[in-house]
Amino acid sequence: MVWTYPLNDTASFVNRLVRWVVMGCLALLLIMGPAGSAWADGVKHPLDDLTAAEYEETLEILQSAGLVDADSRYPFVRLQPPAKETVLAWEPGQSFERSAFAMVKQGPAMHEAVVNLGQGEVTSWEAIADVQSGILLSEWIRAGEIARADAAWQEAVGKRGIEPADYEQMICAPLSAGYFALPEEEGRRLFKVNCFDGRDTENFWGRPVEGITAVVDVEAGEVIKLVDSGVRPMPDSPAGYTEAEVTQRPAPKPLEWVERRGHGYHFDGQMLNWHNWQFHLRLDSRVGPIFSLVKFNDQGNWRSVMYEGELSELFVPYQSTDPNWYFRTYMDAGEYGAGKLAVPLERDRDCPSTATYLDAVFADDEGQPYVQADVACVFERYVGDPVWRHYDALLDRSASRRDRELVVRFVTAIGNYDYLFDWSFGENGTLKVRFGASGMEEVQAIPAMRADDDDTTGMEFGRMVAPQTLAVNHDHFFSFRLDMDVDGPENSFVYERLETMEAKQGPRTSYWAIAPHTAQTEADAKMTLDIRKPAVWRVVNPHAENFVGYPTSYEVKSHGNAVSLMRPDDFPQRRAGFTDYHLWVTPYEPDELYAAGNYPNQSHGGDGLPAWTSQNRPIEDTDIVVWYTLGLHHVVRAEDWPVLPTEWHEFEIRPFDFFDGNPALDISARG
Incomplete structure (x- = not known):
């Protein structure tokens, strides 16, 4: 039997809250x-x-x-x-x-x-002491109700011209509280509730009711503190983004995506086969897609590349010390659940018309199953560049092959941000992990009408995107767990620094050469990218060789990165200790899954990778896990408002002496 799962039957503002959290889960279907x-x-x-x-x-x-x-x-x-x-x-x-x-x-x-x-x-x-679990939808709704019922909150919003009759048009967002060693917050299950005015706009993010935060203990059912830093004017500039609010340019000529002979991939249950790739795919409520048993068919021999790969944590700290902003340092996967907040993909828009769509089955707060439809899609595409080419000047002849890849796409909408995750498998044996950020910016209401206004209150924390509207500076750090099994589980981590050497002969005075090092312990494998000290990071199988005698390996290759600029003693940085390095290596342990630990919500810090690697366990010639964190600092532009154009970032897991030659050499010229 199948029926629609009613999330809530209270006032309409609650339904809008629910829509903000689950973004499309209003039609959850329980399969009983x-x-x-x-x-x-x-x-x-x-x-x-x-x-x-x-x-x-x-x-x-x-x-x-x-x-x-x-x-x-x-x-x-x-x-x-x-x-x-x-x-x-x-x-x-x-x-x-x-x-x-x-x-x-x-x-x-x-x-x-x-x-x-x-x-x-x-x-x-097993009882787990002194932790706070990820956020439940039911208590998220309850926290908003508690804030709205509080007399001090009602008085504060009244000072801002919001009357009880307007409450149904307000959207209150109970946010994760973080941890800051404040005595009044110790031992409580907290939300910090900020609200928005949804009257006359679809983009309530552009209408923050600034200067008010209700600190709610959801288990005690009370507002333990109301932060009111003073009345600020409500921004009133247009922030619409829907078709009804924005004049549309003429529709372009159709651009068709056609597979005349069907897909080049096929499913066997949850095993997916495409050309020379094979892997298992499942969808998890916390981290989203999990790719397992990733193999490549090398001339008839199925060779192991990775046992399991997935997102581990997503850390988004906003860079403001304002009393209503300093706590906005989200651990989106562990606090909210990247899988839980997966959204149905828009057919022919989020994915090509030829894509195959996948549903997920998760459990709700009460442990009951529901289906989230169309949360992932699978499709083939031409990259647009040749996978290889060469022009022979003597024969005046070119040879070129089109680059085709298989993509598994997943989108999660966590509050104001929409994150797109693409895991792309290439015919050249390379696996690309890409993520795109879109959605809305979190903005703060400030007095200034222009960037050159005399009143610069709050402007040190970001950039203006509209009158009285400041987009606050922030970071995104994505940590990925990569259980590499290169030609089997027994691997080592090798980093090869490119070092300047003094030339001993000839007119040259210098050259660079590779200085390889095999990491012995976890401490030896903590890596930070530095363009002044370049290095190649490889997972090597010391027991397998290619045909010229090099050990087979896969490289973790960066395409740009960032480091946290917060001080090590800052509370958010303690909680997100995994951002201290771009790459960590640990021995495989089945219970070590999340870079910030199992319970990042209101954690005190030091959990996850910092705690595990403090043991400094041996990692040479054993089953190892690589943890790669890709970060970016977001200084917001005018062009990012009111909807952020999707900004993509990526890294590669690419073969390095894994094959005896170019694995894409045999691609047909007619492909």
Whole structure:
């Protein structure tokens, strides 16, 4: 049976809040049905997503064990994969066990559960002390209601000309609170609520009700503090972006995307095959797409490249010390869930007309399954550049091949920002990880009408994009977890510095040469990009060679990056310690999944990569995981308002002596 899941039946402003959080989840569909075996549910692989029936079964087993009740809530529920060695040894047709992992919130108490679905029992139930889980939709809604019902809040907005009759047109956004060692905030489950005036505009982001923050303890059900830094005028310049608000230019001539003979890829369950690539794809409520068992067919030999790759964390700190802004230092994946906030893709706009669309099945706050439709798409495309070419001057002849790639695209809308993630597989054996940022800027209301106004209040924190509208400077740091298995799990990390050498002979006085170093421990593998000290970063298999004797490897290649400019002792920087370096290497541990730790919400800092690598474990010739963080500083332009043109950033995981030659050499000239 399928029905529409009602998120909330209260006032219309709550529905608008919900739309802001889940961006398209108003039509969530719950799939309800009898629990069955994994094979009956269509599960064909040990790494396949949990099905709707398996989510239901997880909840039933926890209830039967007497561990949960109707008041229990579930911030994240996901597949608990079998041991890595079990997955690697598994062959199609063999049976396999299915388990689920659940974070369980019971009042302020947190537990982690592992449920064996085949045996129908809870195999692990562990209390986790002194943590705050990711944010629940139900408490997010509740925090907004608490703020709106507070007498001091009502008085404060009244000073700004907002009457009770206007409340339904206000959009209140309960934001994650961060951690700043403030005594009154210790030990509380907090939201910091900022509001916007949605009257007469679709872009409420351009109408901040500035100077008011309600600090809400959602478990106590009260506003513990109201920050009111003074009345500021409401920006009134046009901020519309919809077709109804913006005069449209004439439609261009059609540009068709055609596959006359069908797709070049095919699915076998959740295994995807395309040309020489093969990988398993699943969708996770916290991090989005997870790519597993990535292999490349090298002249009939399927060779391992990566066991698993996925987003690990997304850190967005705004650079303002204003009392209503300093706490805006979001950990979007761990606090909100990049998968939970996935949005349905617009067909023929977000993806080509030929794309295949994928649905995700997640669990809601109460542990019940729902389907989020069209959250990912798969398509082929020509890159537009040749994958290789050469002009032979003697024969006056060119040879060139078109560059084709397979793309898996996923979009998540986290508050004001829309993030597009592309994992692109190339015929040259290279995997590109790209992300694009679009959506709205978070803006602050300031008194100035122009950048050269006499009143410069607040302007040190950003740039004006409209009268009385300041887009605040901020950063984006994306951390990716890459469990590389180059020709197998036993790998080493090698960094090769390009160093200037003194020439011993000839008219040259200098040249550069490679100085290789194999990292022995985690401390030895903490890498920061520096254009003055260039280096090649490679994951090497010391037991496999190409035909001229070099060990096979894959390189992690940067296409630009940034470092955090915050001080090491700043509270947000402590929480996001993974940004201290661009690259870390750890020995494989199945429970080390998230760069900022399992519970970044209101964390005190030091969790995740800084804590794990403090052990300084050996990493040579063993199963290793590479963590790559790509950062950018966003100084906002006028052209970024009211909607940010999608800005793309990327890095590559590319073969380096993995093959005996150019793997794209055999591409047909007719392709």
